[in-house]
Amino acid sequence: MEFTEQFVQQLINGISLGSIYALIALGYTMVYGIIKLINFAHGDIYMVGAYIGFFAISVAHLSIVPALIVSMVVTGILGMLVEKLAYKPLRNAPRISILITAIGVSFFLEYVSMYFVTPQPRTFPNVMESTAYQLGAFVINGQQLLIFVITCILMVLLTYIVQYTKVGKAMRAVSFDTETAQLMGIDANRIISVTFGIGSALAAAGGVLVGVYYNSIDPLMGIMPGLKAFVAAVLGGIGSIPGAMAGGVILGVIEALVSGFISSTFRDAAAFGILILVLLFKPSGLFGKNTREKV
Amino acid sequence: MNRLRMQDMKILVASLVLFGILMALLGGGVLGAFWEFNLILLGINIIMSVSLNLINGYTGQFSLGHAGFMAIGAYMSAVLTTNFQVPFLGALIAGGLAAMLLGLLIGLPTLRLRGDYLAIATLGLGEIIRITIMNIQYVGGAAGFMGIPHKTTFTWVFFVMLFVLFFVKNFINSSHGRACIAVRENEIAAEAMGINTTKYKVMAFAIGAGFAGVAGGLFAHCFYIINPTSFTFMASFNYLIMVVLGGLGSITGSIAGAVVLTGVSAALADLPEFRMIIFSLVLILLMFYRPQGLFGYMEAADMKWIKRLKGGRK
Numbered sequence: 001m002e003f004t005e006q007f008v009q010q011l012i013n014g015i016s017l018g019s020i021y022a023l024i025a026l027g028y029t030m031v032y033g034i035i036k037l038i039n040f041a042h043g044d045i046y047m048v049g050a051y052i053g054f055f056a057i058s059v060a061h062l063s064i065v066p067a068l069i070v071s072m073v074v075t076g077i078l079g080m081l082v083e084k085l086a087y088k089p090l091r092n093a094p095r096i097s098i099l100i101t102a103i104g105v106s107f108f109l110e111y112v113s114m115y116f117v118t119p120q121p122r123t124f125p126n127v128m129e130s131t132a133y134q135l136g137a138f139v140i141n142g143q144q145l146l147i148f149v150i151t152c153i154l155m156v157l158l159t160y161i162v163q164y165t166k167v168g169k170a171m172r173a174v175s176f177d178t179e180t181a182q183l184m185g186i187d188a189n190r191i192i193s194v195t196f197g198i199g200s201a202l203a204a205a206g207g208v209l210v211g212v213y214y215n216s217i218d219p220l221m222g223i224m225p226g227l228k229a230f231v232a233a234v235l236g237g238i239g240s241i242p243g244a245m246a247g248g249v250i251l252g253v254i255e256a257l258v259s260g261f262i263s264s265t266f267r268d269a270a271a272f273g274i275l276i277l278v279l280l281f282k283p284s285g286l287f288g289k290n291t292r293e294k295v
Numbered sequence: 296m297n298r299l300r301m302q303d304m305k306i307l308v309a310s311l312v313l314f315g316i317l318m319a320l321l322g323g324g325v326l327g328a329f330w331e332f333n334l335i336l337l338g339i340n341i342i343m344s345v346s347l348n349l350i351n352g353y354t355g356q357f358s359l360g361h362a363g364f365m366a367i368g369a370y371m372s373a374v375l376t377t378n379f380q381v382p383f384l385g386a387l388i389a390g391g392l393a394a395m396l397l398g399l400l401i402g403l404p405t406l407r408l409r410g411d412y413l414a415i416a417t418l419g420l421g422e423i424i425r426i427t428i429m430n431i432q433y434v435g436g437a438a439g440f441m442g443i444p445h446k447t448t449f450t451w452v453f454f455v456m457l458f459v460l461f462f463v464k465n466f467i468n469s470s471h472g473r474a475c476i477a478v479r480e481n482e483i484a485a486e487a488m489g490i491n492t493t494k495y496k497v498m499a500f501a502i503g504a505g506f507a508g509v510a511g512g513l514f515a516h517c518f519y520i521i522n523p524t525s526f527t528f529m530a531s532f533n534y535l536i537m538v539v540l541g542g543l544g545s546i547t548g549s550i551a552g553a554v555v556l557t558g559v560s561a562a563l564a565d566l567p568e569f570r571m572i573i574f575s576l577v578l579i580l581l582m583f584y585r586p587q588g589l590f591g592y593m594e595a596a597d598m599k600w601i602k603r604l605k606g607g608r609k
Contacts (some may be wrong), residue, residue, distance in 0.1 A: 272420070
């Protein structure tokens with residue numbers, strides 16, 4: 001019984017961590033789907049989101065939901081700005097150049113933030129009573145519940161935008177074939193910009209939720225979750241939105257199980273191990289489409 | 296003697312003269328301990344960037360796990376000299392071979408991947424190496440491996456660096472090197488011409504990894520202590536910046552990149568945030584205005600003004 005209990009408890013922890021990975025992974029997967037760029041700076045956008053949430057709560061004294069919205073809007077604009085300034089001039093450059101630029105943008109965001117907010121970790125203000133709910137033998141706390149609820153709302157919203165609105169339709173068209181979409185009268189640059197905005201807003205939500213969950217944020221907090229969210233996106237099949245959601249949750253659960261049953265130091269190694277296994281055996285991921293390489 | 300040999304001899308003589316001057320300055324006390332330390336670091340960085348350039352620049356395989364191989368070499372050689380009293384040269388070679396072997400093992404499956412997938416897979420592998428080392432208590436785990444004898448001197452670094460530079464240069468000018476460049480230019484066309492692309496990709500990867508291991512050995516014997524945190528992917532990015540700044544596919548470029556980055560790092564050691572902000576802006580602006588790096592595919596010996604200089608002397 002002991003084992004089952006611990007297992008389910010780790011499952012709960014894993015799903016809440018995984019929801020956050022999923023929120024970040026969505027940005028990766030959407031951007032990759034459209035311009036085939038691994039946006040290395042995405043993890044740092046998430047960090048900026050966490051800081052904006054932090055200042056919205058501690059300085060402007062907003063409660064959690066308005067703070068979340070403020071952070072998502074501001075970070076979304078930042079994401080669009082990054083795209084406009086750093087990636088758009090390189091639209092026709094070789095992929096490696098854009099990848100290196102993304103690494104540069106990542107460093108830039110990290111160290112500019114470090115300059116402004118100091119490298120010391122900050123304690124995220126307590127936004128809610130940390131009540132623990134007993135579900136039979138298992139404990140689920142308020143923060144975890146908040147993460148589930150907000151993640152679910154955002155994912156439903158995203159699915160609605162992508163599937164049922166005009167912008168969403170255009171996004172799907174651009175990701176399917178940019179040139180043809182442009183011939184059909186879609187402004188690809190605007191759609192790419194919107195995609196960055198939405199992806200960054202989701203990452204910001206993830207950042208604020210992580211702040212609420214772990215109570216601590218620092219300027220380099222985005223590096224690891226950023227990379228792991230990329231792993232999640234690859235696991236789910238890069239370019240696929242349901243894939244990113246599933247991949248994030250699966251990765252979170254695997255990590256929680258590894259740190260619960262083996263050793264927490266191997267947590268990061270597990271994520272990268274999954275990445276390599278996926279890339280070697282099923283590079284299209286769980287939900288991805290098989291693409292044949294063209295000459 | 297053909298033209299290339301002549302050029303090699305000239306470069307060798309020039310390097311030895313440079314070495315003599317630097318040694319005289321160090322011995323005479325003109326350049327103090329700070330300079331000596333930075334010169335050693337510069338030599339190690341040059342080895343790292345040139346070996347990474349072999350993989351990223353000449354063979355076109357984007358690797359982001361170079362610091363992982365450095366870690367293997369560093370720990371291997373440190374354990375050998377500290378616990379088994381192996382001579383320094385033997386330990387360096389063993390460290391290099393260990394990293395090379397690992398590069399071979401890792402390269403075989405992962406080099407099937409392309410572009411950004413390879414980048415992220417090598418990044419992951421570099422991190423796995425580091426985390427594994429962190430969990431081995433025999434080498435001190437997360438606290439680091441202590442009590443390493445201090446054996447790395449400027450002389451050691453300089454001559455190992457010279458060896459690596461000539462090795463890579465001759466490799467590039469050999470038929471193997473040509474094959475690697477062909478893989479970079481167009482993998483499918485290279486394959487159609489009968490080049491075993493997997494073989495050359497893995498070969499370049501293993502050689503690059505091996506030299507990173509040697510650089511790791513030099514690095515370990517310079518600090519008394521090595522710590523897994525020295526070999527994170529941030530370190531790999533640092534070497535990548537050197538290679539990209541200098542030019543993917545230019546040995547002169549890699550040397551220049553290492554000199555610039557080591558110099559800027561030393562100058563801004565007190566302002567680490569500024570240093571990174573400057574690096575990141577340089578990287579972004581470089582991609583905008585000069586994506587091929589400072590030297591592109593050129594070597595110093597091929598440049599017009601150098602040739603003109605030579606022409607003038609005749």
